[in-house]
Amino acid sequence: MIPAARLAHLRPSPIRALSEGAPPDAVPMGLGEPGWDLPLPAVEALARFSGPCAYGPNAGLPELQEAVGAFHGTPARDVLLTAGSQGALFALTQAYAEPGDAVLVPDPGFLAYPALARIAGAEPVPYPLGPGFGLDADLFRAALDAAPRARLALVNHPGNPTGAGCSRAALAEVAEACARRGVLLVSDEVYRDLRLGDPAPSLRDVTQGGIVLGSVSKAWGAPGLRVGWALGEAPLLAPARLVHAYMVTAPARTSQLAALALVRESGAVLAQAREHLRARWEAFSEAFARHFGQVPQHGAGGFYHWLALPPGADPMPFCLRLRDEGRVVVVPGQAFGERGRGFVRLSYAGDPALIREGVRRLAPFWSTP
Numbered sequence: 001m002i003p004a005a006r007l008a009h010l011r012p013s014p015i016r017a018l019s020e021g022a023p024p025d026a027v028p029m030g031l032g033e034p035g036w037d038l039p040l041p042a043v044e045a046l047a048r049f050s051g052p053c054a055y056g057p058n059a060g061l062p063e064l065q066e067a068v069g070a071f072h073g074t075p076a077r078d079v080l081l082t083a084g085s086q087g088a089l090f091a092l093t094q095a096y097a098e099p100g101d102a103v104l105v106p107d108p109g110f111l112a113y114p115a116l117a118r119i120a121g122a123e124p125v126p127y128p129l130g131p132g133f134g135l136d137a138d139l140f141r142a143a144l145d146a147a148p149r150a151r152l153a154l155v156n157h158p159g160n161p162t163g164a165g166c167s168r169a170a171l172a173e174v175a176e177a178c179a180r181r182g183v184l185l186v187s188d189e190v191y192r193d194l195r196l197g198d199p200a201p202s203l204r205d206v207t208q209g210g211i212v213l214g215s216v217s218k219a220w221g222a223p224g225l226r227v228g229w230a231l232g233e234a235p236l237l238a239p240a241r242l243v244h245a246y247m248v249t250a251p252a253r254t255s256q257l258a259a260l261a262l263v264r265e266s267g268a269v270l271a272q273a274r275e276h277l278r279a280r281w282e283a284f285s286e287a288f289a290r291h292f293g294q295v296p297q298h299g300a301g302g303f304y305h306w307l308a309l310p311p312g313a314d315p316m317p318f319c320l321r322l323r324d325e326g327r328v329v330v331v332p333g334q335a336f337g338e339r340g341r342g343f344v345r346l347s348y349a350g351d352p353a354l355i356r357e358g359v360r361r362l363a364p365f366w367s368t369p
């Protein structure tokens with residue numbers, strides 16, 4: 001059998017591929033998921049569960065819609081609950097991108113964006129980021145102007161893989177440019193609550209239009225629950241809700257109950273997540289300063305460090321050497337787009353002692369590449 005032609009460009013995620021071939025004692029600095037324990041409210045909610053495990057409404061549990069809406073200051077009807085924010089991204093690209101349309105994606109950016117555009121039959125159009133990899137309204141507008149068939153545009157801040165954010169002004173200009181062109185703007189803010197300083201701006205600070213994505217996977221420490229959401233006006237979400245219902249019926253009930261406990265206890269859960277993040281950042285930055293001789297800067301949020309390759313390093317063979325000789329798994333920057341080619345992404349989401357050890361093992365490859 002021949003698979004559908006629109007899947008021809010799809011490849012397994014290089015993040016998984018690099019992790020799967022790693023030596024058993026390799027330090028994992030590849031995967032972007034919290035390394036701390038599932039917070040207690042979710043553990044208790046899972047332990048309390050009893051009775052029939054029914055599908056529940058396609059739209060998800062009303063009490064979780066309420067809780068997510070209350071967290072964001074949004075009416076419950078404007079919340080679409082999904083199987084991770086990835087479920088929302090899938091449903092939105094299917095709902096809004098036609099074959100032949102263009103979907104604007106950041107470069108470097110989360111590698112699911114171009115893949116999901118392609119699964120919808122659309123063409124991902126990478127747009128460059130500004131100095132320091134923040135959102136740059138002029139560069140975004142230039143890419144939009146050059147894409148007459150643009151239907152959807154994705155922004156991600158704080159960003160994966162760089163941790164960079166965006167200014168409120170840039171976000172407002174990008175939102176206005178999309179509104180003028182009738183392009184649906186999706187603002188992926190899944191790392192927004194995982195920060196050390198002040199909260200980064202949200203699309204909701206500048207407009208009620210477009211769609212905001214959130215998830216319990218990062219700041220609420222529960223990627224394995226697979227619960228995320230999209231926020232937007234109910235009619236805008238309606239087609240995506242239908243796609244999502246046909247894809248998975250509804251997010252898993254037990255996961256939603258655990259997510260409900262987490263979101264209701266957001267004050268304590270997010271404060272604790274910031275402590276976990278701080279401990280990891282301290283471990284990473286101290287080790288980096290010691291072994292690389294440079295003081296790294298924390299980004300707008302998340303747990304990634306975007307590190308330039310040593311001059312002349314050939315990215316993929318270099319990352320394989322880091323893995324097999326250095327025994328540290330990292331992700332080559334080109335996995336996130338052509339403009340990521342000269343970089344690697346280090347994740348410091350794991351155990352602080354391992355992060356220190358990982359940085360120690362990496363450093364010699366930068367002094368003698």
Ligand SMILES: Cc1ncc(COP(=O)(O)O)c(C=O)c1O
Nearest residue numbers: 032084085086110160215217228
């Ligand atoms: C920028 C970004 N958006 C969305 C996701 C998907 O997360 P989830 O489906 O777990 O909510 C990820 C996961 O790494 C991500 O980095």
